Amino acid sequence: MDIRKFFLTKVSAAESSPSVQSQQEEESLTSGSEQIIDFDDDPLDAEEGSRSSCLESSEELPERAGSSSVNLSLVCEATDLGDVEKGPVQPKLAQYPYEYFGTQKRSFQFHWLEKYSWLEYSIQKNASFCFSCRNFGTKQGRSHLDSLMCKSGYKNWKRALDSFKEHDKSSAHKSGMLSWSAYKDSILRGNVLEKIQTGREVQIQERRDYLKRLVAVATFLSKQGISFRGHDESENSQNRGNFKECLNLISKFDTFLKNYSPPANSTYTSPLSQNAIIQCCSEEVSSKIVNELKASGLYSVMADEARDHQKEQLAVFIRYVLPENGEIKEHFLSLKELKDFCADSITESLQECLKDYGLDSLLCVAQTYDGAAVMSGVSGGVQAKFQKYHPEAIYVHCYAHELNLVLCHTCKAIKEAKDFFNTMENLYTFFSTSLIHHQKFKDAQSTLGLKPGELVQLSDTRWSCQIRSVNALITNFVPVCKCLSEIKSSTASGLLSNLKKISVIFLSLCSKLY
Known part of the structure; x- marks a missing residue:
């Protein structure tokens, strides 16, 4: 049936009978x-x-x-x-x-x-x-x-x-x-962009917290002068080096480090990463020192040669005064490898070190080295060549070197002091070169109830080492005499007779008192 015909039929009926339509509307x-x-x-x-x-x-x-x-x-x-x-x-x-x-x-x-x-x-x-x-x-x-x-x-x-x-x-x-x-x-739950941004922020924060712990371990090992790496740092190694072993120790008590798993490509524990962390720490410390130095406005430089196996290096130190409270600061600045031992090479290395830290333009008022000719030479030494770059930098012979030289030469000039230190050197050689003698020395310490200790070798250049040698002899004087009396040899008898001399005992007590 066509719907239009139906409506037309209804409409026609309504038009032909208005009363009917009105009645229908009222009923509706x-x-x-x-x-x-x-x-x-x-x-x-x-x-x-x-x-x-x-x-x-x-x-x-x-x-x-x-x-x-x-x-x-x-x-x-x-x-x-x-x-x-x-x-x-x-x-x-x-x-x-x-x-x-x-x-x-x-x-x-x-x-x-x-x-x-x-x-x-x-x-x-x-x-x-x-x-x-x-x-x-x-x-x-x-x-x-x-x-x-x-x-x-x-x-x-x-x-x-x-x-x-x-x-x-x-x-x-x-x-x-x-x-x-x-x-x-x-x-x-947040839209996709918000989720990505939130996840990114969480990931960044986790990596920062992880790096904070790595830096803390690196600064601790550096401060204590402990080596970082081991001979075998593989997963199956019993000792993976101090750096990784410290991290393993911390993870036992640190919830974050225990639960966090860094990406395989960014663990930051490889030798290269460890060196990078050390370098970053070095730069931060150096930056603070340089900022204080620039605020001071003037400084003095100290340098000395230091041998590392077959490599000769120049150790550079800075001394300055803080302007706010007048406190004197003395800091190690850098190690510079020396290509040659001549005055020109040392001077250039020293100047390059100052330039690297932006100190070459600051006022340098003093320079301090040891008394070696290559360093202290008036015309061809480092001090003379360095003054060409810094005319105000007067040369001062290091007081510590001078005092050490005075003490060493004085001891060699006085017969009793010379005999005293020769006796100490012979005692060290007698007990350190023979395992039998060394074991008897240990047994004598144990019998007398003393703490285990060793005799200290003398040093020709450092007076502080000689003081430690004297202190070690005084602490172990009784077990040394006991061992020498029990050992039947001419060397032991000669050393024992020297130890009983009044001059040796007197000098030992003087060293202890002063």
Whole structure:
């Protein structure tokens, strides 16, 4: 049956009998909600099952709904709908406004809102909208229905269910629903960019905490003068070196280090990484020293040669005064490898060291070295060549070297002192070169209840070493005499007789007192 003929028949009947039409309208208005015809039970739908399309847009209503002649293309979007924060507006009314469709009146039904979560209703316009397409639609729908659900609203309640079903399956609606779902997920858990940024910040903080512990271990080992690496640092090694073993020890008590697993390509425990950490610590310390020195405005430089196996190096020290409290500071600055031992090579190395730290332009008022000719020479020594770069830098022979030389030469000039130190050197040689004699010395200490100790070798250049040698002899004087008396040899007898001399005992006590 043609739907247009049906409506034309109804309209013609109404026009021919106005009284009948008025009577029908009065019955419809007095019947209340009981007279609302549900779409699923409408006999008209059963008759129209063979239709090619069951949709009727709101623009077709004026000619089919009698007095409801509203042009929705001119109606602005409703202002009482939900936004992305509040969600769809789904009001539950005791009775929704009616719309006439021929002789029948229909209204919006609340159970439609329960069935479609995306559906919302505008009381202001008495129209339904798709919340997801209206707020999150990324592409224009192909059908006119999709456009109405987003913009003007849909209010053909007679065909509402079929229209909602078709819109629910459209690609434009599915895209909007997907965007809406992603938005709700981003509110709860954060969007993808926020998650990436948060994960990146957490990763950066974890790596910083990890590096803090590595630096702490490196500074501890450096401060204590302990070696970093071992001979075998593999996973199966019993001793992987002090650096890695310290980290393993800390991880037993540190929850973070115990649970944190650094990336395989950035553990920062390899020899190269350890050297890099040491270098960074060195630069930080040097930077603080240089900043204090620049604030002081003037300084003095001290340098001495230091041999490292087959490598000759120049140790450079800086001495300055803090302007705020007058405190005197003396710090090690750098080690510079020497290519040659001549005065020119040493001077250039010293000047390069100062230039590397930006100190070559500051006022240098003094230079201090030992008394070697290559360092102290008036015309060809380092002190003379260094004054070409720093004219104000007067040369001062190192007082520590001078005092050490005075003491050593004085001891060699006095016969009793010379014999005393010769006796000490012979005692050290006697007990250190023979394992049998050394074991008897240990047994004598144990018998007398003394702490194990060793005799100290004399030094020709450092007086402090000679003092330690004297202190070691005084501490172990009784076990030394006991061993020498038990050992039957001419050398032991000669050493024992020398130890019993009044001059040796007197000088030992003087060294202890002074």
